[in-house]
Amino acid sequence: MRELSTLSGHKRINEPSLIFANNKRDIHPLRGLCEHGPFSKSLNYLQDIQVAIISPFKSNFKLINLIGELNKSASPKIAPDYYPEYPGFENLFETKLLTPKSDLTIELPQEANQFAQSGDYKTITKYLLHAISKLVAHKSSISVVFIYLPSSWEKCFTDENFDLHDQLKAKAAPLGIPIQIINDNSIQTKCRANVMWGLSVAIYSKAGGVPWKVEALNEDHAYIGLSYAMKTSKEDGTQYTTCCSQVYDPEGTGFEFIAFDTHEFTQDRQRNPYLTYNEMHAVMSQSLKIYQDNHGGNIPNKITVHKTTPFTDQEIEGCYDAFGQNTEVELLQIVRHPKIKGVRFDNKKAANYPCKRGSYFPISKNECLLWIQGTLEGITKSGKELFKEGGLKPMPKPVLLRRFSGDGGWHETCSSIVGLSKMDWNNNTIYKSMPVTIVYSKLFASVVKNVPDINKRIYDYRFFM
Known part of the structure; x- marks a missing residue:
């Protein structure tokens, strides 16, 4: 019989509270919005949100109807124990969502449907980009552009080294126009409350609003996520990599790529x-400059860098020298760890629920297991524990944290990661399975790989949500 090894006892982080209007707190993002309003409400700078729309021939009415739905209340039919009643956009955010007038509505010509159905994605991309360019003259009055991509156009959605979603967002970003892609799921899904929740939070964020902040993050710290996109030069065929850096600060004033x-x-062997x-x-020097530009030239007391691969000695030295001696530097590799599972015991018996979210388990001085996914209390209306992935994954797997630089225990490090998993404003669930630093740096890297001419510029992450 194989002997079992014994490790040190695990600990657990309390679910981080989110901060809403007037400094009110709740661990549930949607409940907090309903009861307190968005964080930026007290700043009173977002009076209304003007939508513009682009759609296929004779399809504008679908987007107009969707805007009408967003302005009405809806009751959840799926997961009603988690989702609150959707109260309507203005009631929720105290900001009006305005239906566009004729000068902000564009329908593509009828022949665009024929190109789309034949899979001519290049022509469809040109049609859509031309429509976006027409709206530039009205940019000062537009908060977000809805673009309807019906399922009948799916042959144009992806191809080798092409993604229509990425193309549109990447081309609109330099113009300063946030876009919201609307597909048939958003129009046809039966549970309208769930759709309204997801769209409304994303729209409010893209228009410049701050739905919530997270309490677990130190305001004097900055967080950087790194990801990479491998590309081949068209001129000489040599390979090079684009490093995508995403800078996030807990104040919500900086969330940029x-x-x-x-x-x-x-x-390495995996390339x-x-x-x-x-x-x-x-x-790292340019990433630090992004932070300083948003903070009057000040330097954070601590910078934590996240990526999914190890840090080499040269990378570590490059980080240290970029940030200087007065800034504490923590370098973390965050990887999924599929070979390890945890079984929860209550009163020395196997529990009916999986491991609790926020549990962490140091396995060495520089390594720790952390359950970003797991069960939660205080979320549901019934009072039952919630494990949001339960229907797909009966047992949550931890991530492995490997520290290449930084001192101290694991509590603060794990708290920040759990908190950052709640900072995706393009999401209506309680958390994501990875921190937003990793989620969005990888998303941006994917866009850059397919649209290489957007590098060397700073972009607000709202353009890529």
């Missing part, structure tokens, strides 16, 4: 790139 083409790197000292120093 920048991409750098880097030619000095090595690769993951690792930067040289000079390249990492340049990436």
